[in-house]
Amino acid sequence: MEDKQIVDAVLAGDTRQYAVIVERYQQIVANLTYKLCGNRLEIEEVTQQVFVELYTALPRFRFDSKLSSYIYRITVNVVSKMLKKAKRFVSTDEYEDFPEQQSDERNAQQQIIYNEQMDQLRTAIGHLKDEQRTALVLYTFENFSYQDIADVMQCTLSKVESLIFRAKKNLAKEIKQ
Amino acid sequence: MTLEQTLEQLSQQEYPRKVDVVDRVMAQVQQKPYLRPVRRTVNWRPISIAAAAAVVALFIVNITIFRPSTLSNEDMGLAISQFNDYSSWNTVEEAAANPYEYLYEDDEEENL
Numbered sequence: 001m002e003d004k005q006i007v008d009a010v011l012a013g014d015t016r017q018y019a020v021i022v023e024r025y026q027q028i029v030a031n032l033t034y035k036l037c038g039n040r041l042e043i044e045e046v047t048q049q050v051f052v053e054l055y056t057a058l059p060r061f062r063f064d065s066k067l068s069s070y071i072y073r074i075t076v077n078v079v080s081k082m083l084k085k086a087k088r089f090v091s092t093d094e095y096e097d098f099p100e101q102q103s104d105e106r107n108a109q110q111q112i113i114y115n116e117q118m119d120q121l122r123t124a125i126g127h128l129k130d131e132q133r134t135a136l137v138l139y140t141f142e143n144f145s146y147q148d149i150a151d152v153m154q155c156t157l158s159k160v161e162s163l164i165f166r167a168k169k170n171l172a173k174e175i176k177q
Numbered sequence: 178m179t180l181e182q183t184l185e186q187l188s189q190q191e192y193p194r195k196v197d198v199v200d201r202v203m204a205q206v207q208q209k210p211y212l213r214p215v216r217r218t219v220n221w222r223p224i225s226i227a228a229a230a231a232v233v234a235l236f237i238v239n240i241t242i243f244r245p246s247t248l249s250n251e252d253m254g255l256a257i258s259q260f261n262d263y264s265s266w267n268t269v270e271e272a273a274a275n276p277y278e279y280l281y282e283d284d285e286e287e288n289l
Binding site: 015016018019022023026027029030031033034035043044047048051052055114117118121122125140141168171172175 | 178180183184185186187188190191192194195196197198199201202203205206207
């Protein structure tokens, strides 16, 4: 069933259909949220909030863009709002240890270096300004085009280019320090 | 490892847990009646634009047709009195029958 059909059904009064939308996009929202704020304690809370906000915004959504882009936009706004509220940046200890892939192929020393690099990068991403972090995460982690990012962030293409450029520059600077 | 490579590595990592917020979202959405969306039947945007245009048009017509007079109070009084004079003529025929009365009425008054 297409997103549009489901949304139309929900707006026609069959609100139970909304569960299909939540089921379809919840993991995507969680992954994006995780990359944006990294706080695993808030991931489900943020995901829930995103879908509640989407529900209230559905009557205004006219399918000018994809529903997924609209959901990304709401996610970015909700994460940004919650980060500001909590005044908390990403720190390494807020991340869950990932199950390391190919750990048997790396020796212990390489593994330590690798983990340190990842932690350093997460921290640096957490220190970026909201807009820079959002643009960088969507471009690098979600493989969005500049145009898609401009749609999600509701800004110009040139601003997206500038944000990503500055984000990378700031990351490189912080990692070198 | 370069920055690009490190970013690429990080991009491969996803939230390690399976998220399931369906029940929580549905409970929250259905418990709050004010969150229930209203079925969209009317697109108000073109209607509101047309209404705004109509208001502007009416305003322009209003100030064009009913613009305030530039006559002073004295001029306005004179105009009204002249109108009253001419309106005292009963008929065109009456005026035609006594042309001199009307033509020289003012002169006679002046001569007196």
